[in-house]
Amino acid sequence: QVQLVESGGGLVQSGGSLTLSCAAVGFSSENFAMAWFQQGPGKGRQGRSCITSSGARALWGDALEGRFTITRDSAKATVEFKIDRVRPADSGTYYCALTTRRSCAPDEDLFYYWGQGVQVTVSS
Numbered sequence: 059q060v061q062l063v064e065s066g067g068g069l070v071q072s073g074g075s076l077t078l079s080c081a082a083v084g085f086s087s088e089n090f091a092m093a094w095f096q097q098g099p100g101k102g103r104q105g106r107s108c109i110t111s112s113g114a115r116a117l118w119g120d121a122l123e124g125r126f127t128i129t130r131d132s133a134k135a136t137v138e139f140k141i142d143r144v145r146p147a148d149s150g151t152y153y154c155a156l157t158t159r160r161s162c163a164p165d166e167d168l169f170y171y172w173g174q175g176v177q178v179t180v181s182s
Contacts, residue, residue, distance in 0.1 A: 060084045060171050062154045067176030075142045076180075080154030080173060082135035091162050092130065092137040093169060098150040105164030106152075107139055116162035120147070144180045151175040 066078040080092060093108035093116075107128040108116040115128055127140040141148055155169035 060156070062156055062171055062173035064152070064154050064173040064176045067152065067178050069179045069181060070144055072145055072180055072182050074144055075140060076144055076148075076178060077141075078139045078152055078154075078176060078178075080137045080139075082156055082171070085135050085156065085171075087158050088132075089158060089160050090135065091157050091159050092135075093155045093157075093162060093164075094128070094137075094139045095153045095155060095166060096148075096150045097153065097175070098147075101150075103153060103166050105166070108162030108164075109137060110160055110162060112160070114162065116164075118164040146180045146182050149178055149180045151177055 061083045063081045070076045091110045094106050095103040096106050097103045105118045109128045109130045111132045125142045130137045153175045154173040156171040157169045
């Protein structure tokens with residue numbers, strides 16, 4: 059059974075940095091794509107960033123501003139997502155998602171496995 063274990067959420071001051079981590083436990087495929095989705099209060103989940111097992115990266119929406127970085131350790135099926143110069147709009151619940159597809163797309167229906175979500179609150 060595949061489980062996505064997330065860590066790194068919490069309270070951070072505006073202007074600071076935040077790193078979220080996600081480890082895929084029980085997952086053995088060499089090919090995968092892992093993504094982070096943000097869900098703000100009263101909103102649906104929005105894709106923010108994704109990385110494949112080959113290292114191809116994708117940034118979506120607000121992540122295009124250049125404050126977001128995603129890296130992966132394919133051997134460990136672990137992904138880190140860093141947000142620099144955080145803003146209150148970065149607040150919300152962040153979900154890690156995993157698919158065996160080799161490419162990234164900001165469509166949550168393409169991801170088979172989901173983490174429980176971590177809460178991020180940015181204080182102004």
